[in-house]
Amino acid sequence: MPPPTLNLPALRVLNLPLSDYSRVSKLQSILFNLHLLYKSTQGTSKAIPQPPPYLITSSFHPIYTFGRREAARTPPDSVLNLLSSNKAAIAYTPRGGQVTFHGPGQVVAYPIIDLKRHELSPRCYVRVIEKAIIRVLETFRIEAFTTEEAGVWVKDNRKIASIGVNLRRWVSSHGVALNVDTDLEWFQKIVACGLDGVEMWSMRKELETRLEQGRESRALVEAIGMTYGKVFRKKVTEEVVSEIAKGIGCKLTYPIGADEVEKLGEEYGLSGEDGVEWLKYWDASGLYYRVNGDNIEMEGEERVPDDLTKTDIKDTEDKEDDTNPDEEGAGGVVKSRD
Amino acid sequence: MASTLRLVSRALPRASAPLCRTTAAAPVRILGTPLGRRHLSVTAPRLEIIKRYTEDHEWISYDTESGVGTIGITNYAQEKLGEVVFIELPDIDSSVEADDSIGAVESVKSASDIMSPVSGTVIQVNDTLNEKPKLVNEDPEGENGWIVKVEVGEGEVERLQEELMDEEAYVRYTQE
Numbered sequence: 001m002p003p004p005t006l007n008l009p010a011l012r013v014l015n016l017p018l019s020d021y022s023r024v025s026k027l028q029s030i031l032f033n034l035h036l037l038y039k040s041t042q043g044t045s046k047a048i049p050q051p052p053p054y055l056i057t058s059s060f061h062p063i064y065t066f067g068r069r070e071a072a073r074t075p076p077d078s079v080l081n082l083l084s085s086n087k088a089a090i091a092y093t094p095r096g097g098q099v100t101f102h103g104p105g106q107v108v109a110y111p112i113i114d115l116k117r118h119e120l121s122p123r124c125y126v127r128v129i130e131k132a133i134i135r136v137l138e139t140f141r142i143e144a145f146t147t148e149e150a151g152v153w154v155k156d157n158r159k160i161a162s163i164g165v166n167l168r169r170w171v172s173s174h175g176v177a178l179n180v181d182t183d184l185e186w187f188q189k190i191v192a193c194g195l196d197g198v199e200m201w202s203m204r205k206e207l208e209t210r211l212e213q214g215r216e217s218r219a220l221v222e223a224i225g226m227t228y229g230k231v232f233r234k235k236v237t238e239e240v241v242s243e244i245a246k247g248i249g250c251k252l253t254y255p256i257g258a259d260e261v262e263k264l265g266e267e268y269g270l271s272g273e274d275g276v277e278w279l280k281y282w283d284a285s286g287l288y289y290r291v292n293g294d295n296i297e298m299e300g301e302e303r304v305p306d307d308l309t310k311t312d313i314k315d316t317e318d319k320e321d322d323t324n325p326d327e328e329g330a331g332g333v334v335k336s337r338d
Numbered sequence: 339m340a341s342t343l344r345l346v347s348r349a350l351p352r353a354s355a356p357l358c359r360t361t362a363a364a365p366v367r368i369l370g371t372p373l374g375r376r377h378l379s380v381t382a383p384r385l386e387i388i389k390r391y392t393e394d395h396e397w398i399s400y401d402t403e404s405g406v407g408t409i410g411i412t413n414y415a416q417e418k419l420g421e422v423v424f425i426e427l428p429d430i431d432s433s434v435e436a437d438d439s440i441g442a443v444e445s446v447k448s449a450s451d452i453m454s455p456v457s458g459t460v461i462q463v464n465d466t467l468n469e470k471p472k473l474v475n476e477d478p479e480g481e482n483g484w485i486v487k488v489e490v491g492e493g494e495v496e497r498l499q500e501e502l503m504d505e506e507a508y509v510r511y512t513q514e
Contacts, residue, residue: 040437067444067449068424068426068442068444068449069424069426069444069449071426094442094449094451095447095448095449096444096445096446096447096448096449097447121418121419122418122419122420122445122448122450123418123419123420123445123446123448124418125448126446126447126448150446150447151447163447164447164448164449165447165448165449166448166449166450166451167448167449167450167451168439168450168451168453169394169451169453170394170450
C-alpha cells in the first residue's frame with residue numbers, strides 16, 4: 001500500500017449501470033490515453049495538466065473476454081454457439097490473464113491510474129486490488145484469500161473474483177470483476193482464467209451454501225443486507241470503490257459522469273475508439289464488428305435476434321432495473337473509510 | 339563530463355539507405371527535444387555499444403557498427419513485475435515507431451506493454467522466450483533475456499542519446 005504521506009487527488013469514480021462492453025471500453029480508453037498524453041507531453045510546450053486517478057465501475061451485458069496471450073485463440077465451440085445466437089459477445093483485450101466471463105450480477109472495477117504516482121509496482125498493484133476485494137468480502141462476512149494464482153478465492157478452490165490488468169508506461173487499465181450474483185453457468189462454457197478444476201463462485205452462492213449447511217443463520221444473512229439484486233450490488237460497488245481508493249492511497253473519492261469523460265475526450269482529441277479492442281464483436285443490438293488496426297468495420301448484416309434479452313441461460317431478473325440511469329454517480333464527496 | 343560532450347552525429351556512421359525503410363513514416367522529432375526529457379548525453383566512441391534507458395524501464399543497446407538496437411526490459415523492471423509468464427513478440431519486418439508498443443511482458447495477471455525507444459524495423463525477435471519467458475527474469479539485460487532487435491531509423495541514434503538516460507542517470511532515477 002502506498003505510504004500515507006503521498007498527497008494524492010481524490011479518486012474520480014465513474015459509476016456506470018449495466019453497459020455494453022464497448023461503451024465502457026471507450027470511456028476507459030479516453031481516460032487511459034489522457035494519462036499517456038500527459039506523460040508524453042510533459043516538459044513540452046503542449047504539456048497538459050496531470051490527470052487525477054480514475055476508477056470505472058460497471059457490469060456488462062454477457063461477454064467473454066480473452067487475455068493478451070490469447071490473441072490468436074479461437075473461442076471454444078460452446079462460446080461460438082452463444083455468439084452466433086447473439087447471446088453473448090466476445091472481445092480480445094490487452095489485459096493480463098486468460099479468458100473470463102463478464103455479465104450481469106458482477107461488479108467490475110477498472111482503475112485508470114499512474115502506478116508511479118501511487119508508488120506502486122505492477123506486482124504490488126495486483127496484490128493491492130486483491131486485498132481491497134478481500135476487505136470488501138469481509139464486510140459481508142465472507143472469508144476470502146489470495147493464492148499463488150491471481151484472483152480472490154474462497155475455500156474449496158472456488159474463485160470469486162478475477163483480475164486482469166494492462167499497463168502501459170505504468171498507467172493501468174482493466175482490473176477486477178467480483179461475482180456478486182452472477183449466473184455461474186456462463187463460466188461453464190470456458191475454462192476460466194486457464195485454470196482447470198477451478199469452480200467459479202459468487203457471493204450469493206457462498207451465502208446460499210452456508211445457509212444450506214446451516215453455517216449461517218438466515219437472520220444474520222438478512223441482517224447484513226443480503227437482499228439480492230440491484231440494491232445489494234450497489235452496496236457492494238460502494239464498498240469496492242471505497243476499498244480500492246484506500247488501497248491505492250486516495251483519501252477521497254469524487255463521483256463523475258460519463259459526459260465529463262466524453263468532454264475530456266473532445267478537449268484532448270481522444271476518441272476512445274482505439275479502446276475498441278476486439279477483433280470480432282457482436283453488440284447488444286446485433287451488429288457485428290471487426291477491427292483492423294484503428295479501423296472498425298461493421299461486417300455482415302445487421303441481425304435482429306428473435307429474442308435478444310431472453311437467453312437459455314437465465315439472466316438476472318432485475319436486468320431492466322439495472323439500466324436505470326439513476327444509478328449513475330452516487331452523489332457527494334465520499335471519504336474513504338480508514 | 340562537459341569535456342566529453344561532442345556532436346554525436348560526427349562520431350557515428352550514417353545508416354545507409356536500405357537500413358532506413360521506415361524513415362518516411364517516422365515522425366519528425368529530431369529537433370526541439372523537450373527539456374524535461376533531456377538526460378545526460380555522453381558521446382559514444384566509434385564502433386561501440388551505446389546503451390540507454392527509458393523512464394519506463396526499457397533498455398536499448400545500439401551497436402554503432404551494425405546499426406542494430408537490441409531492446410529489453412531492465413533488471414529493475416523485472417523485479418517490479420515479478421515472475422514473467424508470457425512475452426508477446428512483434429512480427430519480424432514490422433516497422434515500429436518510438437513510443438509505440440512492440441509487445442508485452444505478462445506477469446501475475448498484468449500485461450505490461452513494451453514501448454520501443456526508437457523508430458525502426460524489427461529484424462529479429464527472441465523466440466526462446468516463447469518457451470522460456472522466465473529468461474527475462476533471470477537475465478533481463480544479458481544474452482538470454484533480450485526481447486527484440488531493431489534496425490534503427492535515421493536520426494534515431496542521436497535522439498536516443500539526447501533524450502534517454504545513460505546507466506549512471508538511470509541508476510539515479512531508480513533510486514529516487
